Amino acid sequence: MIVKPKSLLGAVAAVLYTPNSFANNEVRINLTPGISDMSQKVYDLHMLVFYICVVVAVGVFSVMLVSIIRHRKSRGRKPATFHENVKVEIVWTIIPFLILIAMAVPATITLLELDNTDDSELSIVVTGSQWRWHYNYLDYDVQFQSILATPNEQIYGRLPKGENYLHEVDRPLVLPTNTKVRFLITSEDVIHSWFVPEFAIKRDANPGYINESWTNIKEPGIYRGSCAELCGQGHAFMPIVVIAKEPADFDIWIRSEEQRLAAEAEQEEKLLAMEMSKDDLMELGRNIFLSQCSACHQPNGQGIPGVFPRLAGEGISVTDKQAHINIVVNGSSGTAMQSFKNSLSMSELAAVITYERNAWGNDTGDLVQAADIFNFIQGEE
Amino acid sequence: MSTAVAESKDAHDVHQHNKPTGIKRWLFTTNHKDIGTLYLWFSFLMFLIGGSFAMVIRLELFQPGMQIIEPHFFNQMTTMHGVVMVFGAVMPAFVGLANWMIPLMIGAPDMALPRMNNWSFWILPVAFIIMLSSMFMPGGGPAFGWTFYAPLSTTYSADSTALFVFSMHIMGMSSIMGAINVIVTIVNMRAPGMNYMKMPMFVWTWLITAFLLIAVMPVLAGVVTMVLTDKFFGTSFFSAAGGGDPVLFQHLFWFFGHPEVYIMILPSFGIISAIIPTFARKPLFGYSSMVYATASIAGLSFLVWAHHMFTTGMPTFALLFFMYMTMLIAVPTGVKVFNWITTMWRGSMTFEVPMLFAIAFVVLFTIGGLSGIMLGVTPVDYQYHDTYFVIAHFHYVLVTGAVFSIMAAAYYWVPKWSGVMFDEGLGKLHFWCSLISVNILFFPMHFVGLAGMPRRYPDYALQFADLNAIISVGGFLFGLSQLIFLVVMVKCAMKKGEPAPAKPWEGAEGLEWTVPSPAPYHTFDTPPEVK
Amino acid sequence: MTNKQQQDNSSVITKLLAAVVIMFAFGFALVPLYEKFCELTGFNGRTENTAAMTIEGMVIDTSRTITVEFTTRTDRGAPWSFRPEVQSITMHPGELKQVNFIVENHTNQDRMAQALPSVSPGEASLYLNKTECFCFEQQPLAAKETAIMPMRFYLDPDLPERIHRLTLSYVMFDITNQMKDAPKIADVPIRGKP
Secondary structure, eight states: OOHHHHHHHHHHHHTEEEEEESOTSSSSOOOOOOHHHHHHHHHHHHHHHHHHHHHHHHHHHHHHHHHHHHHHHHOOOOOOOOOOHHHHHHHHHHHHHHHHOOOOHHHHHHHHTTTTTOOOOEEEEEEEETTTEEEEETTTTEEEEBOOOHHHHHHHHHTOTTTTTTSSSSSSSSETSSOOOOOOESSSSOOOEEEEEGEEEEEOOOOOEEEEEEOOOEEEEEEEEOOOOOTTTTTOOEEEEEEEOOHHHHHHHHHHHHHHHHHHHHHHHHHHHOOOHHHHHHHHHHHIIIIIIIIHHHHOOOTTTTOOOOOOOOOOGOOOHHHEEEEEHEEEEOOOOOTTTSSSSSHHHHHHHHHHHHHGOOOOOOOHHHHHHHHHHTTTO | OOOOOOOOOTHHHHHTTTOHHHHHHHHHHOHHHHHHHHHHHHHHHHHHHHHHHHHHHHHHSSSSSSSSOOOHHHHHHHHHHHHHHHHHIHHHHHHHHHHHHHHHHOOSSSSOOEEEEHHHHHHHHHHHHHHHHGSSTOOOSSSSTTTTOTTTTTTTSOOOOOHHHHHHHHHHHHHHHHHHHHHHHHOOOOOTTOOOOGSHHHHHHHHHHHHHHHHHHHHHHHHHHHHHHHHHHOOTOOOGTTTTTTHHHHHHHHHHHHHHHHHHHHHHHHHHHHHHHHHTSSSOHHHHHHHHHHHHHHHHHOOOOGGGOOGGOOOHHHHHHHHHHHTTHHHHHHHHHHHHHHHHHTTTOOHHHHHHHHHHHHHHHHHHHHHHHHHHHHHHHHHHTHHHHHHHHHHHIIIIIIHHHHHHEEEEEEEHSSSSSSOOHHHHHHHHHHHHHHHHHHHHHHHHHHHTSSSSSSSOOOGGGGHHHHHHHHHHHHHHHHHHHHHHHHHTTOOOOOOOOOOOTOOOOSSSGSSSSSSSSSSSSSSOOOO | HHHHHHHHHHHHHHHHHHHHHHHHHHHHHHHHHHHHHHHHHTOOOOSSSSSOOTTTTTTOOOOOOEEEEEEEEEEEEEEEEEEESSEEEEEEEEEEEEEEEEEEESSOEEEEEEEEEEESSSGGGGGEEEEGGGGGSSSEOOOTHHHHHHEEEOOOTTTTOOOOOOEEEEEEEEEEOOSSSSSOOOOOOOOBOO
C-alpha cells in the first residue's frame, strides 16, 4: 500500500541498463555516452556515481522499511531507550567519507583529462549572441552565423512540427572526425552556454572573456545541442548543430565554403549595380524581418515597450533614414540591438530596412538599395 | 524594548482587557504568536501564488510549441516562481514557525525584540506587492531567473529591475531583523536550567540558521546594489568593457546563494528532529552529533559556492577544491539521516500525519541529496548543469524537503496553535495525494535532464515531449492537492475539530506541550523550571 | 524586562549589527579582492594594461616554439572594421615580436576606440608581456582613416611547458559617446600609417 520510492529506484536502475542507440525522437532517459573518448569517460563516471548512490539509497531505505514494518506500536512494541553510541556514529562518518574518496579519485582523473586543450589541430571561435551562434574557423577564411531554422509557424502551431523541431539550424558547424578540435567560446552580449551532450561539452560564453574547450569526434554524424544559460526570450531558440565528416570530406567542404563565401561577396558586388523593385524589396525584407527581427520587435512591429523599440508608426523607421541604416548595420552599443552587417548581405540589409520603413502603415516611400548600404558602409552620405 | 511584565502567576489576566481586536490587533501586534500566525498565513498565500506561476509554466510546457504565453512572459514566470517560493514562501514559513515555537520551547514569554518583530513581518507584504506589481510595468517584470545573472539583469533587462532590487533590499532587511531577534532571544531568554545542550533541535537549527542569515544576507544586499548601479548609475562591476567581469557576479551571488539554500533546510532538520522522536516514542539518537553535524554543514556551506559555476571557465585547482568540498558536505548530512533512522529503530511508531510527512522527508530529501552528490562531481556536472537534472535535484530537497517539513510542522503544532485537532482524514488525503503527485512531477525531471533538456526553456525538441506531459500532469495534481491542505488549515483556524489537549501526541517532549491548547496569548510570563 | 536583560540584549544586538555591517562591506571588498586574484593568477585571461619592460640580455629559448593566434571582434555599434594583419605567428619564448592590427574607420566622423584584450588559456596571460600595445590607451580614429596599430610583445621564458599555443583576442569598442571632449586627432597615437 505504501508507495516506496526505493522500489521506484529499482525500476529506474533497470531501465537505465538499456542501450543508448536511440533514434532521434525516441525518449531518452539517460546521459548519452557520446561519440568521443572523453564523453564515454564522463558517461562511465556518471554511471559509477549513480550506482553508488543507488546502493546507498537501497541500503538506507531498506533499513527504514524494516523499521516501519516491525517497530510499530500496533505490533505491541515497547520503545527502546538508547539514544547515543559514539562508536556507531564514528563508523557512519568514516564509511561515507571513504565512499566519497572512491568517487573523488576517478572524478579527479577524468577532470584533469577534460581540461587539457593542448595540441589541438583545428580551432573554432564560437560566439554566442542574442539569439544565435557564430562560428569562425581560425585556420581558414570561413565564418558564418548559425540560426534556428524552425519556422515560427511550427512554433505557434500553425504547421506540424518537423522531426528536428528546435534542433535545426540554417548553417551547421562542420567538423572533421578524429581531429582534436579546440573551441574558443565567448559572447557578444549576455552570458550564453555552448552545450553539445554528445561531446560532453558545456562551457559558458562570457562577454569579454574566452573559455576554451575541446573534443575529438570519433564517428561521423549529426550532433545537436542547446544554449544552456538563460539569455533572454530566445534562450530556447538558439540550438547548435554539428555535422562531423571524415577529414577528407571535411577538406572538400571547407574549400567549397571558402569558395561559396567568396562567390557571395562577388555576387554582392554585382547586386550593387542593380536596383530591386519595391515589391521585391518588401517581400525579401518581410521574410528577413520575420526570421531575424520579429523575435524582439514583434511581427507587427510593435516591439515591447521599455525593452524593444516600436517600429510601427514611430521612431527611426519613419524619420532618419541614415540613422536607421546605421543602427541595423552597426547595432547599438550597450543594448540588445546587434550589428547585422556580418550576418546579412547588403541586399538583405537594404530589403529589411525598406520593409521597416514601409510596412505597418509607415509608408515613408523610402526605398533602400544594396548600393545605399554599400555607400553607407564606405562612409559617403 | 517591551514594557515590563509583572511577575505574577495570573499575569496573563492582567492583559486580557487590553487585548486589541480586529485589524488593529494584527497591524500593531508585538505578540510572537500573532506574528508567527501572520508569517504562516502570508507564506501560505505566497506558496499558492508561486504555485500558480508554476502551473502556468507547466501548462505551457505540457506540449512542445508556444500555446498560451510568449517566451518573455515565460521567463517572468520562472523568475517570479523562484523569487516568491524562496523569499515569500519557504523563508517566511520558517520564520513563522520560529516565532511561534522558539519562545515556547525555551520557556520565554516572547521574542527579545517584539516591536522589531512586527516590522520584520509587515515589510514583507510591502516588498512582495512591489515585486509582483513590477510585472505590470512596460517591459514586464524581472525575467532573468531568481539568480539574476549579469549582464542579463543589468544592461539587458527592463526598468522593472529597479523595483526588483528595492524589493530584495526590503526582504533582506526583514530576514536580518528576524535573525537578530532569534539570536538574541535564544542567547538571552532561555529559562533557567535550559542550557545550550538541552535546547530542542528546532531551536539549535534556527540558532545556526540565524547566524547564516546574518553572514550572507548583507552580501546579497551588496550584490543587488551593484546590479542597480551597473544598470542605472554607470558602474561596471560586471561589464568587461568597463573593466569588470560577469563571472564576478556569480561568485558574489553564490557566496550568498549557497548558504541561502542551507538556510532553507536547516530549520527542516530541526522539525524532523522534533517529530520523529515523538512518534517513535524514543529520544532523538545522537543529540550532540546532530548539533555538531548541523554546525559543520553551516560552516562547510561557505566553502562550496562555486559548484554552481563549474561551467564558467574556472581554473582546474578551483574546480577540484569545490568538488571535494561539495562532496564533503554529504558526510554530516548523512550522519543526520542515519540518526533519524536510528531514532525510529526499535521505537514504537504510529503514523499520524506529521509522521507521514517526516518519513517522506527522510526518504525524498535523501534522494535529493544523492542527486546533489552526482551534481558535485565536476566532469559529469558539465552534462547536468543548467538542465532539468538540476531542477529535479533542488525541487526534491526544497519541496519534498523543506516544504514537506513545513507541512509536517503545521500538522504537528496546529493543535497547539488553534486548540483543535486537524481533520485526520483530510490530512491523510493531503499527504497521499501530495506524495504521489510530487513524485510524478519531479522524478521524471531527472530523466529529461539527463536526456539533455536545458532549464528555463519555454519550448523544447520533440524527444522531450512525453516526459514533459507526465511532469505537467504531476504538477497540476500537486497543485490541486494543496487545496486540501488549505481546507484543513482553515477548518483549524475556525476551530472546527476535536478540542486538543495540552499534549495531543503521546510521545512528545518539550516545554511547548506544558501549556494549554490553544496556547494562551501570554505564556511563560514566569519562567518554568527546567531540569 | 529588567535592566540587566536590556543590557544583555544590547550587547548581543550590537555585535550582530556590527557583523551585518562587516559582511556588507565584505561583499564590496570582494570586488577588488577578486580583481587582485585574477591579476596574480591570470585566470580570467586579462593582460596588463601598462607596458612591460624589455629585459636586457633576455635569453631566447629556441628549444620551444609557441604558436600565437590573433582574433578580433568589433563591439556592436562600432562602425569600423578591425582585423589582424596575420592570423598567427610562431615564436620562441624570450623573443620580441611585433604584430600589426588594421583598423578602418568607415564613417565621416572622428571617433575614439578602446581595445579590450583577452588571452586563452587564461594563465598564459601572466607570461605575455607587451612592451607596446594599442590597447593601453584610447585610440582616436579620424574620419575615413585607416590605421595600422602595432603590438610588441614577448613571451616570458618561464611560460609553462604544457602551453604550446596562445590565442590573443581583441574586442574594439567605440567609446566616442563616452568622451566629454571630441577626440583630438593631434593627440599622439603610437602607430604607423599605410
